[in-house]
Structures are given as structure tokens and as C-alpha cells.
Amino acid sequence: MNGTLKVALIGNPNTGKSTLFNDLTGLNQKIGNFPGVTVDKKTGFSKVSPELTAEIIDLPGIYSLYAKSRDEQIAFEVLYDKKGSLKPDLVVVVVDASNLKRNMLLYTQVADLNIPVILALNMIDVADSNGLKINIDKLSKKLGVTVIPVNARDNKGVEKLKEAIAYSTKIATQNKTIEVEEIAPMLINEIADNFEVNSSYEALQLAHQHENLSSLSEEQSDLVETLEQKYSFHSSKAQAQETIARYNFINDLLFDCVKQDESAKGETFSNKLDKVLTHRVxxxxxxxxxxxxxxxxxxxxxxxxxxxxxxxxxxxxxxxxxxxxxxxxxxxxxxxxxxxxxxxxxxxxxxxxxxxxxxxxxxxxxxxxxxxxxxxxxxxxxxxxxxxxxxxxxxxxxxxxxxxxxxxxxxxxxxxxxxxxxxxxxxxxxxxxxxxxxxxxxxxxxxxxxxxxxxxxxxxxxxxxxxxxxxxxxxxxxVKSREKGYFIMELPIYRMPRWSHIGLQMFEKAKTFVFEAGKVIIAVSVILWVLSTYGPSEKMDAINAKYATPEMAKQFNPDQLQQHLKSERLEASYAGMLGRTIEPAIRPLGYDWKIGIALITSFAAREVFVGTMATIYSVEGDDSNIVSVREKLSAATNPQTGVKVFTFATAFSLMIFYAFAMQCMSTLAVVYRETKSWKWPVIMLVYMTGVAYLASLVVYQLLK
Structure with a gap:
């Protein structure tokens, strides 16, 4: 097979699917959004043979094709939408080899959609250590698919998986797992007559999920709804009947293909450790x-x-x-x-x-x-x-x-x-x-x-x-709602950290911090320097003339003269005017107008506060004495009282303010994107700013 093959990775959470995706694609990957939604989409390219490149699509981790959230709906949408740009030629179902009974449910659902499938048994090392003996050849023969044992953490079996992808066919070879037609025969037949479906199970899934599929038109969704009413279809009953049938199939399959070494039985290390680490006290x-x-x-x-x-x-x-x-x-x-x-x-x-x-x-x-x-x-x-x-x-x-x-x-x-x-x-x-x-x-x-x-x-x-x-x-x-929430999660086993993976994460986080925050900080610093250096010309000229007089020259030495000149020019600058405007509101919190400027500029991003203070005190400082930002702020004093600007009370008041205040435009933007309304970002901005102001006011008044 030549050219490019679209391959979807699908699996339960905590099966190592994302690790396998990284093994297959390396650094040749990108993150975007699935079409029309804000769900993250990870895609990458893998050279699976000299002639063939596979485009790997990492689908969100799910337990079943029956979706409970938008992330989970994406999985079936991608597998169903035949005209979609992400429609896969092949699906690699990633399962935890040490927990096949739970993981194989998703495999049986995907297999019955009649899409070409490969089964990747990840964490095969854990299965071996637990005494599970999996007959790979027998499992492959019973399922009718290629089965590849993999240890993604150690990059073992990945090359064999690439070979399997390279030599896969575009024709589904897997055996049916259950008789789907027995669940709703008349409905399935009529949906299959009206829609282009690959299998009876795809027709059944349309009955369950038609309301959530963006690839279906409103008329098509209404048609499915009409057929459901015609045949008195109950989605929850059908799901229960299907799940029972699937677990009967899985039990028989595992009885034939998996054996437990009795000598390896006993409480696992993870369970023993959890008795301490998850103890309620x-x-x-x-x-x-x-x-x-x-x-x-x-x-x-x-x-x-x-x-x-x-x-x-x-x-x-x-x-x-x-x-x-x-x-x-x-x-x-x-x-x-x-x-x-x-x-x-x-x-x-x-x-x-x-x-x-x-x-x-x-x-x-x-x-x-x-x-x-x-x-x-x-x-x-x-x-x-x-x-x-x-x-x-x-x-x-x-x-x-x-x-x-x-x-x-x-x-x-x-x-x-x-x-x-x-x-x-x-x-x-x-x-x-x-x-x-x-x-x-x-x-x-x-x-x-x-x-x-x-x-x-x-x-x-x-x-x-x-x-x-x-x-x-x-x-x-x-906030009122009648919905009930629930929480289902699986605890992964304890593993040694992968230092290469951790190093890559640290590098990516540091790079993001430096480049994303750095761009904002440089932009704000340049704008702030301009606002701090320039002001109304008449005021600036008057200050320059004042410090050019012989009286000032007699009163101060050249360094002191320059320091006072810069300080007064900063106060008269556009930034100083802005700070002075809001100073009455922040004075009860222990802040002066310079800190006020930093509060305003750091709304772009909280960390801009440090850069702003560095810029302000650099503009005001003595050119002959270049010191670090910590030393500048430590030595800063109030020109009227001579008291240090950053006292114990002021510093803690500021920390409390930044702990509670909404000082981040990116956060407000993402809240708008996730809620599709300006109501919630505005509520967030108002309540957090209000709490920050009151809390820092109380702290300063108590500590001063």
C-alpha cells in the first residue's frame, strides 16, 4: 500500500493510548480542534514503511461508544461520518492487557461497526507480572484481527504495530461479536434502508445517537426519531440488552484465550500502597x-x-x-x-x-x-x-x-x-x-x-x-439545576516515572511560559516604558527647567539631581497620571500609584506584575547603579514618609489580591468560549475582583 493512511487510535482512559501515540509520531504531531467543536484533536504522522505514511488521530479516551460528554461523542462522530476529513481507513483499538474484561467492551463495539481493526494489547508487561498468560495467536484467530502485544512505556512492540498498520487491508476482516439484529430487528432494517451504513450495529448506533450527530441533517434526525416511535424503541433497554450480550461474548473469549498463573495471585503492590496513600486520614x-x-x-x-x-x-x-x-x-x-x-x-x-x-x-x-x-x-x-x-x-x-x-x-x-x-x-x-x-x-x-x-x-x-x-x-x-452528577474513574497502577517524558514536559512548559508570557511582557514593557518616559510636554518641560536651575545644582550632587529628576518625571508621565487616578481607590489596600500601574498592566497576565515593577523602577532608577528587580523593590521608599514601599502588610495584601483577583485575559476568553456566553466571564471578573479587594483591604488594615 502506497501513499497516506488515516489511522484512528481509540481506547479507554489509562490504557497508555497517548503514550503509544507519542511513540508512533514522535515530535511530528500537532494539536488543534475537531471541526465545529472546542474538543482537542491530536494528530501526527508516522512512517510505517518506506512507502507508506500513516496519519494518526488520537481520539478522546472513552469507555464505550455510548457518549456521556461532548468529548466522547466525538469518537463515534469520527468513525461514522463518511464524508468527514478524519474518517479513518483503519482503527487501532488500544486495550490494557492486564484488564481485558473491561477494555474489550469498547473493542467489540468498534469491531461491529465493520471498520478495519487492529487490536493493540498495551501494558503486556503488567499482564505478565500479574501472572496472566494471553494466547495471542488464539485471540487473533477468534477475533479475526491482527493482535499486537505492546509495552508503550518502553517502546516495545511499536515497530511490529507499524508493520501491522503498513500491511493492513481496507476491508474489515473481524468476526462479528454479537447478533446486533436481535436487539431491534425491524428498526435496524429500516434505518439501513434509509441511510448508508456499513453494518447493523452502525444502524443501531444511529438510533441511539442521531440527536448528537452534527453530520446528520435535521430531516435525517427527525426520520430516525419517527422510526424509533414507530417501533417503540427504548434506548436504555437496548443498551442494557447489548451490554449483557457483549460481556457474555467477552467472558467466553477470555476463558479460551487467557489463563491465570495461580502462583502469581495475591494482592498487588499498587493495592498495598493504596491502603496507605489513599487512607482517609x-x-x-x-x-x-x-x-x-x-x-x-x-x-x-x-x-x-x-x-x-x-x-x-x-x-x-x-x-x-x-x-x-x-x-x-x-x-x-x-x-x-x-x-x-x-x-x-x-x-x-x-x-x-x-x-x-x-x-x-x-x-x-x-x-x-x-x-x-x-x-x-x-x-x-x-x-x-x-x-x-x-x-x-x-x-x-x-x-x-x-x-x-x-x-x-x-x-x-x-x-x-x-x-x-x-x-x-x-x-x-x-x-x-x-x-x-x-x-x-x-x-x-x-x-x-x-x-x-x-x-x-x-x-x-x-x-x-x-x-x-x-x-x-x-x-x-x-446556581440551580436538577441534574445529578456522578464520578467514575480508574486508578492506574503505580509506575516508575519516565524521565525522558518528564524532561520533554518540562521543556514544553518552560518554552510556553517563556515565549507566550514573554511576548506579552515585552509588549507591555515597551508600552509601559513609553508611557513612563513621556507625558504632557508642558509638565515635562517645567520639571526639566526646575532641575536645570543653579539652586537645584547647589542643593543636590549630580547623582541625586538625576534621581529626583527621573522620579518627578515618572510621576508626571502618562503612566504616573494613570496610577494617580486610581490611587485613591487602592490606597486603603496599602498600594501607591506605582503598584496601581502594575495592577492595571498585569490584567494581561499575572506575571506581568514583576516585569512592570522592574520597568517602572528602571525608568526611575539611577543609570549608574544597575541592580536586580528584587533589590530595587527592597530598597524602594515612599518619598514623602521615607518608609519602605513593600512593608510586611503591603506585601501580604498584594499576595492576597493576586490570589483572588481575575488578572488574566486568557482565562476570561476561554470561559467565554466554553460557556458560549459573556454572562459567566463577567460574573467571574466581578466576584473575583470584589473578593480580592475586600480580602486585601482586611489583611492590610489588620497587619499595618
Whole structure:
């Protein structure tokens, strides 16, 4: 076979399907959306033979073709839509070899659609260690398909799978698994007469799913509905009858093809470990200890690379100041671009450490346990157990976390989860927290082990979690819905982390942080430098004339004169005018007009706060004394009172503000996209800003 072959990967969650997709495609993959919906679509290309390239489509993980969410509906839509651009020539069904009874249900459904199929038995190493002896040849003969044992984590069996794909035919060879016609014979025959279907099972699926298929016209959907009423078709009864028949087939199949080594029986290592790690008391304590270790590490291990990066930027600024001619462009480059960018890049080590731990927890299977443990807490505040996944994902970034709420079928649970997820402290808040903590919390250790700075950072993250839980409890009283939510998940076995996979994830996250945040920060820094450097000409001219007088020359030495001139020009600039305008509203929170400017600019993205402060203090600073952003803010004082700007009360007030405030345009945009309404983004913006203002007001007034 020459040319390009479309291959769809389908399987249950936690079968290693995505790992197999990565093995097949390597870095030759891209992420987009399925046509007409906001469900993520992963596609990639794999050279399966010298003459043939396969386009691999990674379908969302599902347990059955009977969809409970939009993600799950996509799977049948792709398999059914004959005119669709993603219609596969071949389907690779990925199953967990150690749990065939549950996984084979989906295989039997896909096989009965009469599409060419290959069965990939992934995690074959786990099956072997559990004492399961699978007769591959007998299984293949009984099913009528090629069966390939695979260990995707170790890239074993992948080449054989590529060979099977390369030599596959476009004609379905699999045996029927059940007699579908017995479920609704008259209805199936009449649908088959009116529609172009490949099999009786496809006709039955149309009866079940016609209302959700975008590829069907309204007239076609109405026709199916009419036929259902004509033959008194009950979807739920038909599904139950079909499922029983399929499990009877699976039981007989596994009895013939799979044998259990009795000597290998016994409680698995994962089950033994779960008795401790998912214990209702000890499990939560262990989770908090793990979080503490993470945040201790962020401060302890990141300090050296952060100092190195700070030093590099200081040397770069000094070098540019020495070799470039004095003027507007040099000031723009040093005080605008370099200062703004250095204020963010210095926090890359902390971001990397955070994502290192998150990746390890996910790859070992522990994060799934956290989701399981938190389910009971979620239900007490009126959320679905599936809400835990977006909330935990929100620690990294609220945007993909909100997108992951699509798996929540209950509308009320989904909306509440969307509204509270941004309260979880994301990685964009990390630079703000660590900067402010380093200014006011001493670098001391309790009992010689516990870092005060690490404990403070842990407290900020826990505050975000409890705020989200509290907000959800309030919203469940306000948002009304009669739907009932449920939570089904499978706990994967514990595995050693794949360091290459973790390294790739860290690289991708760091790259996204640097390039996505960096673009915004550079743009904001340049605009801010212009607004901070220029102002109404009459005011600027008056200030220049004031400091050019002999009286000022006698009163201050040249360095002091330059410092006062820059400070007064900054206050009179357009940025200063903007800051002064909002200062009366933020003064009760302990903020001056310079912090006010940072609050406004960081609405683009929270981490812009650091770059903004770096730019403002660079514009105001002394050219002969280039220091890091942390040193600039630590030394900043109020010109009227001489008191430090960033006091203990002000710094904590700011951290509380950023913990609660909706300071992210991307999050608002994705909420609009997911809810298809401006109502919910506006509600989110108003309630989070209100909570942030009141909470930071209380904190400042109590601590000052």
C-alpha cells in the first residue's frame, strides 16, 4: 500500500493510548480542534514503511461508544461520518492487557461497526507480572484481527504495530461479536434502508445517537426519531440488552484465550500502597507533606540558578549601557525590554521545579489518587468528583484546566467548576508570590529544616484551594439545576516515572511560559516604558527647567539631581497620571500609584506584575547603579514618609489580591468560549475582583 493512511487510535482512559501515540509520531504531531467543536484533536504522522505514511488521530479516551460528554461523542462522530476529513481507513483499538474484561467492551463495539481493526494489547508487561498468560495467536484467530502485544512505556512492540498498520487491508476482516439484529430487528432494517451504513450495529448506533450527530441533517434526525416511535424503541433497554450480550461474548473469549498463573495471585503492590496513600486520614496528611516538599524545593533549589540568571542580566545591562550611545533607543532597550524580560526569566527555575513535581506525580499514578481522595470533599460542597481534575490542573494554568471541565456532564457542576478554578494558584502567580515573599519573609528555617519562605508559599497555594472550595459551596446555593452528577474513574497502577517524558514536559512548559508570557511582557514593557518616559510636554518641560536651575545644582550632587529628576518625571508621565487616578481607590489596600500601574498592566497576565515593577523602577532608577528587580523593590521608599514601599502588610495584601483577583485575559476568553456566553466571564471578573479587594483591604488594615 502506497501513499497516506488515516489511522484512528481509540481506547479507554489509562490504557497508555497517548503514550503509544507519542511513540508512533514522535515530535511530528500537532494539536488543534475537531471541526465545529472546542474538543482537542491530536494528530501526527508516522512512517510505517518506506512507502507508506500513516496519519494518526488520537481520539478522546472513552469507555464505550455510548457518549456521556461532548468529548466522547466525538469518537463515534469520527468513525461514522463518511464524508468527514478524519474518517479513518483503519482503527487501532488500544486495550490494557492486564484488564481485558473491561477494555474489550469498547473493542467489540468498534469491531461491529465493520471498520478495519487492529487490536493493540498495551501494558503486556503488567499482564505478565500479574501472572496472566494471553494466547495471542488464539485471540487473533477468534477475533479475526491482527493482535499486537505492546509495552508503550518502553517502546516495545511499536515497530511490529507499524508493520501491522503498513500491511493492513481496507476491508474489515473481524468476526462479528454479537447478533446486533436481535436487539431491534425491524428498526435496524429500516434505518439501513434509509441511510448508508456499513453494518447493523452502525444502524443501531444511529438510533441511539442521531440527536448528537452534527453530520446528520435535521430531516435525517427527525426520520430516525419517527422510526424509533414507530417501533417503540427504548434506548436504555437496548443498551442494557447489548451490554449483557457483549460481556457474555467477552467472558467466553477470555476463558479460551487467557489463563491465570495461580502462583502469581495475591494482592498487588499498587493495592498495598493504596491502603496507605489513599487512607482517609493518612492519605491527606501525606498529600500535604508532598505539597510542602514541593514548595520547599521551589525556594531551596531554585535560588542558585535564579541568582545566576539575575547576574547574567545585570552584566548584560551593564555591557549595553557601556557600549551603546546614550539616547532614547538605548533607554528603551535597557529599561524597557531587558528590565521587563529579566523580571520574568529569573523565575523560570521555579516554574521548572513546579512542573517537574507535577509531571512526576502524574506519571507515577499518584495524581489520580489525589483526585480519588478529594472526591468526598468535592461532593460536600456540591461539586462533581470530576471537578477535582480541573482544580488540580489549575495549579499549572487555568486555561487548560477550564477546558478539561468538558468531561463533567452535569451543567451546574461544570459551570461552578469553571467559576472557581481560577482561584487555584496557577504558575503565573508563582513569580508574584516568590518575589513578594523574598522581600518580607526572612530566609530562616524552623527547627533547622522548615523554610519560612516555603511555608508561606505553601500557605498561599492552600489558601487558593480553600477559597475555591468555599466559593463552590456558596455557588451551589445560587446556581440551580436538577441534574445529578456522578464520578467514575480508574486508578492506574503505580509506575516508575519516565524521565525522558518528564524532561520533554518540562521543556514544553518552560518554552510556553517563556515565549507566550514573554511576548506579552515585552509588549507591555515597551508600552509601559513609553508611557513612563513621556507625558504632557508642558509638565515635562517645567520639571526639566526646575532641575536645570543653579539652586537645584547647589542643593543636590549630580547623582541625586538625576534621581529626583527621573522620579518627578515618572510621576508626571502618562503612566504616573494613570496610577494617580486610581490611587485613591487602592490606597486603603496599602498600594501607591506605582503598584496601581502594575495592577492595571498585569490584567494581561499575572506575571506581568514583576516585569512592570522592574520597568517602572528602571525608568526611575539611577543609570549608574544597575541592580536586580528584587533589590530595587527592597530598597524602594515612599518619598514623602521615607518608609519602605513593600512593608510586611503591603506585601501580604498584594499576595492576597493576586490570589483572588481575575488578572488574566486568557482565562476570561476561554470561559467565554466554553460557556458560549459573556454572562459567566463577567460574573467571574466581578466576584473575583470584589473578593480580592475586600480580602486585601482586611489583611492590610489588620497587619499595618
Amino acid at each position: 493518612f492519605g491527606l496528611i501525606i498529600f500535604v507533606v508532598i505539597l510542602f516538599i514541593v514548595f520547599q524545593s521551589i525556594f531551596t533549589f531554585a535560588e542558585y540558578p535564579m541568582n545566576f540568571i539575575e547576574g547574567l542580566f545585570l552584566q548584560l545591562e551593564q555591557l549595553l549601557a557601556n557600549i551603546l550611545p546614550a539616547g532614547v533607543l538605548t533607554n528603551l532597550l535597557i529599561d524597557g525590554v531587558i528590565a521587563g524580560l529579566s523580571g520574568v526569566l529569573v523565575f523560570v527555575p521555579q516554574i521548572l521545579i513546579l512542573f517537574l513535581f507535577i509531571a512526576i506525580l502524574e506519571d507515577t499514578g499518584y495524581m489520580a489518587r489525589v483526585t480519588f481522595m478529594m472526591d468526598k470533599i468535592m461532593r460536600k460542597v456540591g461539586l462533581n468528583g470530576k471537578s477535582v481534575v480541573p482544580l488540580i490542573s489549575g495549579v499549572a494554568c487555568a486555561v487548560p484546566a477550564i477546558m478539561s471541565t468538558r468531561t463533567i456532564e452535569n451543567w451546574k457542576d461544570r459551570v461552578i467548576t469553571i467559576l472557581v478554578t481560577p482561584l487555584m494558584s496557577c504558575s503565573a502567580r508563582l513569580p508574584v508570590y516568590t518575589l513578594l515573599i523574598s522581600l518580607v519573609v526572612p530566609s530562616k528555617r524552623l527547627f533547622g529544616v522548615l523554610s519560612l519562605q516555603g511555608l508561606t508559599l505553601l500557605a498561599m497555594y492552600l489558601l487558593g484551594f480553600f477559597a475555591a472550595i468555599g466559593a463552590a459551596w456558596v455557588m451551589k446555593k445560587i
